[in-house]
Amino acid sequence: MLPLVILWFGIGEGAKVFMIATGVFFPLYMNTFHGVRHIDPALIETGRVYGLDRQRLFWDIILPGALPAVLNGVRYGLGLMWLTLIVAETIAASSGIGYMAMNACEFLQTDVILLGILLYALLGKLVDSFVRALEARLLRWHPNYQPAGGRRES
């Protein structure tokens, strides 16, 4: 796809954004779809019995019910995002960390290359930690997301 993207968008921000957006779309979409699909129909029926309108049904049942899968998609998508970004920056960009590293490669600047790798690793870890914290906060109710030892037998 890369040659086509370069042809269409040239070398620059547009190409990067397009590549990442298309790459991330499907894991996000598939996971969200899966999450909504797998909500217990009994709970949706309960929502109807308790008189929830469509809006309340979405906020009270569908969104929280699909959230574990949605967040899973977000984490996977972020991983893919970094991968695509690195590829895009090393090949189809005129700026960025990847571009810097590729430039350094031409001039045999090992220290700059290592700095690039380190920066990517750091950013990746940072973003992943953020989503994990989000998971821990939003999925507090879920026994599988409890901190170890916090689970109670029922």
Add this chain to the structure above:
Amino acid sequence: MSGAELAVSGAGKSFGARPVLRDLCFSVAPGEFIAVIGNSGCGKSTLLRLIAGLDAADSGVIAADGEPVRGLARDALVLFQELRLLPWRRVIDNVGLGLPAGWLAEAQRMLAHVGLQDHANDWPLTLSGGQRQRAALARALIRQPRLMLFDEPLGALDALTRLEMQDLIEALWREQKFTALLITHDVEEAVALADRVLLLKEGGITLNIRVNLSRPRLRSAESFVGLKTKILAQVMDSGEPAPFVYRV
């Protein structure tokens, strides 16, 4: 707030070619406690879903207070066996589910009423079976239903918790005076709680027996045991030899 009157006349329901309920007729007086018993697969839960308005009957009319039930009945609430608490909402928020703003104080009062005041901020998945039951009961009763439909709500509880919950349901029923319809396969539970016991067999009512025992009912009393034995004999008597016999 008094209980709803319920009249089922000629109700029938089939799934595909298989009739589940046929020509069912019975009525329930306001505030009466009815138990429907029967073996699994006899159509008990189907009957409950028809009365709740969750499914539509193929034939016949189900009327609450003289008005035919169409769609979800507003004054009727169902307590399902699997309870259906939202796992991602705290207990107190489950009780207030779908209520207009300003329900908090009432929800706290209701939770205290069922003995769960200390668990208002717990997640449903951390509660024990009996506690979840209480939470689901509080969620239903805060809306002051005129007709409560119990779909084997105590089936999955251990024997002791079960007795406790039966007492709680009886106490709440006497206090709020709603009409109650309890689906169960436990004859003792039916005799302990109900004013009248209906036996559902092969889609029809084969027994309609009044329980004339004063409350609270002593399960060891001779009259209680006698009635229970009599109904149990009717439940077990299928009229044809059972295809499988399990001996212990």
